[in-house]
Amino acid sequence: MCKDEEMIAMLRERNEKLARENEELTLRIQSLEKELKECRKLAMIDPITGIYNLNYVNSEIERIRAFKKRERASSSTMEFVTVLFIDVDKLKSVNDRYGHAAGNAVLCKIGQVLNNSIRRSDIAAHLHGDEFVVLSMTTKRSQGRLLYKRIKEELRSVDVIVNGEVTITVSASVGYRCIVLKKDFSFEALKDAADLQMYLTKKAGG
Numbered sequence: 001m002c003k004d005e006e007m008i009a010m011l012r013e014r015n016e017k018l019a020r021e022n023e024e025l026t027l028r029i030q031s032l033e034k035e036l037k038e039c040r041k042l043a044m045i046d047p048i049t050g051i052y053n054l055n056y057v058n059s060e061i062e063r064i065r066a067f068k069k070r071e072r073a074s075s076s077t078m079e080f081v082t083v084l085f086i087d088v089d090k091l092k093s094v095n096d097r098y099g100h101a102a103g104n105a106v107l108c109k110i111g112q113v114l115n116n117s118i119r120r121s122d123i124a125a126h127l128h129g130d131e132f133v134v135l136s137m138t139t140k141r142s143q144g145r146l147l148y149k150r151i152k153e154e155l156r157s158v159d160v161i162v163n164g165e166v167t168i169t170v171s172a173s174v175g176y177r178c179i180v181l182k183k184d185f186s187f188e189a190l191k192d193a194a195d196l197q198m199y200l201t202k203k204a205g206g
Helices: 003-043 054-070 090-097 102-116 141-154 187-203
Strands: 080-087 123-128 132-140 158-162 166-170 174-180
Touching: 054 090, 054 123, 054 132, 054 187, 080 141, 080 187, 090 102, 090 166, 102 123, 102 132, 102 141, 102 166, 132 141, 141 174, 166 187, 174 187
Parallel strands: none
Antiparallel strands: 080 132, 080 174, 123 132, 158 166
16 A cells, blocks of 8 residues: 555544544534533423422523614503512421421422413413412513402312322412513512402402
């Protein structure tokens, strides 16, 4: 074999090796991207209830704000944002009597009820402890009110199986607040207003 042929064979072998390494690197990158996507997804999911957490709510708030900032000032479509603040009644009593696994079963059940009571475009999230929130955007204020009434009724009496055999009945209180959606709206202020409304309703015996 002449030197030119040796050089060609060497270059071909080198190119084939680089191609294999390139393919392996591409597969590794795709695997890492998939793992990263899964990690981001897990970071948005509450491990107890299986529904969204506050991280996801905050990311959606930022997305909505960014969209409203890009929206034309001449847009005539009025949108409303509704926040429902949910507080599980007497969860501590459940934990004290049946254990924290039972308390987690209650939280999981409440999360399921919320998920089954909202539209696909709405967001239900477990904030922490006994607190949940629902975020909904509509074109009519009345739609937010109907959502509030529906969820309030659904959470008036919820049966939960704890420790695999005991069925207990729990309830949750719901606060409601609906405002015109603006680019600078404050989720915290809206949540606090819904929380206050829930507290006043509970105090009044409603």
